[in-house]
Amino acid sequence: MSDQPNPQTSPHGPVPSPRLVPQGRMNPIGARPHEQVSQGALLILASSGLFALMGAGIKVVSDHLPLEMIVFFRNFFGLITLSPWLMQAGRDGIRTDRLELHGFRTIVGLAAMYCFFYALAHLQLGEAVLLNFSAPLFVPLIAFLWLREPVPPGLRWALAIGLLGIALILKPTAGMLQPTAFVALASGFFASLALVSVRDLSKTEPPERTVFYFGALATIVSAIPLLWSWHQPTPNDWALLLGIGVLATAAQVMLTRGITKVPAGQVGPFAYSTVVFSAAIGWIVWEEIFDMLSILGGVTVCVAGIMVLRANRTARTVQSV
Numbered sequence: 075m076s077d078q079p080n081p082q083t084s085p086h087g088p089v090p091s092p093r094l095v096p097q098g099r100m101n102p103i104g105a106r107p108h109e110q111v112s113q114g115a116l117l118i119l120a121s122s123g124l125f126a127l128m129g130a131g132i133k134v135v136s137d138h139l140p141l142e143m144i145v146f147f148r149n150f151f152g153l154i155t156l157s158p159w160l161m162q163a164g165r166d167g168i169r170t171d172r173l174e175l176h177g178f179r180t181i182v183g184l185a186a187m188y189c190f191f192y193a194l195a196h197l198q199l200g201e202a203v204l205l206n207f208s209a210p211l212f213v214p215l216i217a218f219l220w221l222r223e224p225v226p227p228g229l230r231w232a233l234a235i236g237l238l239g240i241a242l243i244l245k246p247t248a249g250m251l252q253p254t255a256f257v258a259l260a261s262g263f264f265a266s267l268a269l270v271s272v273r274d275l276s277k278t279e280p281p282e283r284t285v286f287y288f289g290a291l292a293t294i295v296s297a298i299p300l301l302w303s304w305h306q307p308t309p310n311d312w313a314l315l316l317g318i319g320v321l322a323t324a325a326q327v328m329l330t331r332g333i334t335k336v337p338a339g340q341v342g343p344f345a346y347s348t349v350v351f352s353a354a355i356g357w358i359v360w361e362e363i364f365d366m367l368s369i370l371g372g373v374t375v376c377v378a379g380i381m382v383l384r385a386n387r388t389a390r391t392v393q394s395v
Contacts, residue, residue: 111335127321156282193254196254200353205261211237217270235381
């Protein structure tokens with residue numbers, strides 16, 4: 075039997091067969107390594123645009139509903155979005171031997187979600203997203219400690235520059251330090267753990283199964299706070315909650331597919347495009363404008379991400395010689 079995945083139809087496009095090993099660590103027939111990187115980058119860019127729209131929706135609905143409800147319905151409606159795939163895949167599609175890792179991915183993913191949604195409600199859209207997407211700076215180190223993926227030689231400089239950029243955004247010496255900014259930064263750290271756990275799951279799990287288990291487990295866990303935080307949504311609130319769930323699930327599937335094509339640290343920096351999309355939406359909708367320190371810090375963080383990407387390319391080139 076061939077160990078190449080057998081594509082199936084789903085609402086999100088071809089899905090690797092749940093009964094076969096997905097292509098997380100192998101190239102498709104005829105695909106070259108640089109084509110894998112390009113495919114992964116395009117998927118992450120597309121997911122970034124959807125994540126930016128999701129963030130804007132969360133910022134709007136947070137004026138009317140508590141955080142606990144937003145987190146629950148993001149997971150609940152996201153899970154419903156996957157129901158056509160679930161009906162087609164059946165019991166074999168969700169069978170897994172890695173429930174513990176799915177559980178860990180759910181815990182860190184929910185932690186990132188609660189922190190990020192809170193930051194979206196209290197910070198500028200672009201700043202909250204930028205601090206959340208500090209995750210790619212953490213990913214290479216976590217990927218090395220967890221997955222033993224090679225650490226590129228220029229990583230230390232990239233991390234130092236990235237930390238400098240984060241410091242400029244936080245502005246501790248300017249007397250403008252916001253505790254909420256650290257909540258947003260914490261969301262980035264938890265997100266990096268989630269990303270690397272997805273990378274590990276991709277060895278045996280197709281993307282939709284990974285997204286399904288996160289949606290199912292996160293829905294169950296996040297339903298508990300509804301016992302004391304329920305507030306009746308308006309029709310507009312229901313529409314926003316549904317849109318958030320659909321956008322989040324579609325973006326998550328694209329992101330999951332993207333990061334399973336190449337090592338996590340190599341594709342991660344492309345996620346910074348979410349900052350650009352979010353800053354544009356924040357400027358258009360809420361007339362949000364970054365101050366000079368935030369702009370300089372944002373550019374510095376993006377430069378650090380590019381350095382991580384180049385360092386990984388150099389490492390791959392040296393290994394292939």
